[in-house]
Amino acid sequence: GGAWVVADMESRELLAVCLKSIKGLTKDLQLVDASFIWTEPHSKELKVKLELQQEAMMGVVVRQSMVVELRIDSLQCRDCQKSYTKHSW
Numbered sequence: 001g002g003a004w005v006v007a008d009m010e011s012r013e014l015l016a017v018c019l020k021s022i023k024g025l026t027k028d029l030q031l032v033d034a035s036f037i038w039t040e041p042h043s044k045e046l047k048v049k050l051e052l053q054q055e056a057m058m059g060v061v062v063r064q065s066m067v068v069e070l071r072i073d074s075l076q077c078r079d080c081q082k083s084y085t086k087h088s089w
Contacts, residue, residue: 004077010036046070
């Protein structure tokens with residue numbers, strides 16, 4: 001598992017976590033911009049708009065926008081699990 005991070009909704013910290021989880025972002029693709037797209041607060045979904053560019057041929061740069069949808073899974077770290085769980089049988 002990865003490190004636990006505290007991040008508010010639509011914060012820079014959360015955007016950084018989202019970008020790290022997106023597969024396919026390689027050194028060939030340059031991330032020009034990334035931003036959240038509004039979703040219902042209770043939807044447990046995040047939408048991130050990415051603007052990417054890549055050099056296709058000598059001097060020819062292709063720029064493309066795309067939307068990536070991510071799902072929020074509610075989990076607790078091990079310390080929180082221990083503190084909120086009664087360990088009596």
